[in-house]
Amino acid sequence: MSRIVDGVTRPAPITVEIDGAMIPAHPGETLAAAMVATEIYRMRDDRSGAPRGLLCNMGTCSECFVWIAMEDGWRRRRACLTPVEDGLRIATHEVPL
C-alpha cells in the first residue's frame, strides 16, 4: 500500500523505529498507516506464531496490537489508534527493552 501523493500536502516527515528499522511517517498519521505505507503488514504474531495485522482499522478487532516503548517499559497499543510521534520505538514481537 502507498500514500496518495497527487494533490495532498503533508507535514515534513518524522521517523519512527520499528523492530530496529527507521521508517518515515508524517505527523497526523496513525502508526498503522505508517506501517502499511512502508509495507509492514505483520504487526504481531498469534500464540501459534501465525502473522496478524491490520483488519478493521478502527480500534475494534485488536488485531494490530504492537509493543510501544514507554518510560515504564513496553506497552501494548493498537497501531490503528496510535498517532505517530518522532522517535517512537515499536516492536512487532516481544523483545527485551
Add this chain to the structure above:
Amino acid sequence: MTHEVLIIGGGLLGCAAAWHLARAGLAPRLIEARGINAGASGQNAGSLHFQIERRFLEPGGTAHAQGGDIVRLNRLAIEEWAGLEDQLGRPLDIHMHGGLMLAENEADLALLSLKVARENELGLPTQLLSGAEARDLVPRLAPHICGAAWLAQEGHANPRILADAFADAAKSSGASIETQSRLLDLRRDGDHWQATIEQSGQIATARARHVILATGHWTARIAARMGLNIPLYLAPLMMSVTDRTAPFLPYLIQHVGKRLSMKQTDDGNMVIGGGWASAPQKMADGLPDLDAPPHLVPDNLRANLAVAAGVMPCLRGRSLIRSWTGMTCISADQLPIVGEVPAAPGLHVAAGGSMFTLGPLLARMLARSIIERAMPEEIALFSAARFAHLNAFVVPS
C-alpha cells in the same frame, strides 16, 4: 405442540436445566431469542467464589442471618463444579486451585477474621492467612496486604464455553434447542401454559405443563407482562482484560472491603472485575433498554483498575486490551430466586445473584424440583415463595 417443559432462555441456567431434564427423559424444548450464551452467562468474568461474598458483609447484608444456608449451598456448588468436566465428558477450562480474599488494613482484617470464624463454624474450611503467608502464595501481592482468607476450592472457569457444553449435552440427550426464537406471549390455559413464539418471521404457539424463565435480567419484565411481580433489579456491570503475561497467578483474587475479582487465564491475560457498574442505554420512555449493551462508565473503570493495581502493583506495567459490559440482575434480598412462582403454578424462575458460580447447581436443583414435583430442601432459602406477598393482589392470567 405440547411439551412437558418449555425453557425460555439459552444461557447457563437454561441449557444446564435442559440437560438435566433431558437426561430424566422429559425431552424439554428450549427457545432462545438470540444465540446460546449471548447474555450474562457469557459476559461475566468467570469467578468461582465460594467464600461469603463481600456484598453480604455490608450493612444490611444477610451473611449473619442466612450465612448457614449460603455456605451450605456454596459447598454443594464446589462439588458441582468439581464434577462437571467428568459429567459433561469434555474439558471446560475449570480451574479450582484456590482463592484469596484480601485485607488491606486493620478494618478489612477484622471483617475477614469474623467472616472466617463464621464460615468455619458453618463447615467451610476457609483459612485466615497473614500478609506474609498470602505473599508466599502470590509474591506479587502488594507489601501492605495484611491478611487474606484462603479457600482451596475457589477458582475460575471460562464463561464462553460452558453454556454451549450444556446445550450440546442436552441435545444429545433429547432436548430440542432453538435459537433466534423469541417468546412473544405467555399465558395460562387450563392446567398448561400457552406460549406464542416467533421464529424466522413465523409465529407459532406451544403448550407446556412447566415453563422455566431462565431469562436473566429480562425475567422481571417478562413476568411483569403476565402481571407477576418478581423482585429482580438490573445490575449492569463491566469487566476488563489485560494483555498476556507469564503465568504467576493460579488463584482467584477478591477483596473483603472493595469491589474486586481478578484471575489469570490460561493464555496469561488478567481478567479484572468485581461488580463495578456500567450504564444501561435508555429507551425513548427513559426505561433501561434490556436488549442493548450498557455503556462503559470511565470513572468506574479507572476505580476498578486502581483497586486491582493497589493490591497487585505489577498490573501497572500491563496494558488493558479490552473492557466489556453485560447485564445481570440482583434480587431484593441479594439471594437468587429459584423455583416455582406460587401465584403461577408451573412457572419457574431462576435468577438474581451469583448465577455463574451457582448456576450449574441451581439448574440441577430446579430440574429436580420439576422431575420430583417438590422443591429440594437445599434451596428452600431461595424459593420464589419468599416473595409470594408481592403477588397477593395478582389475578393469574
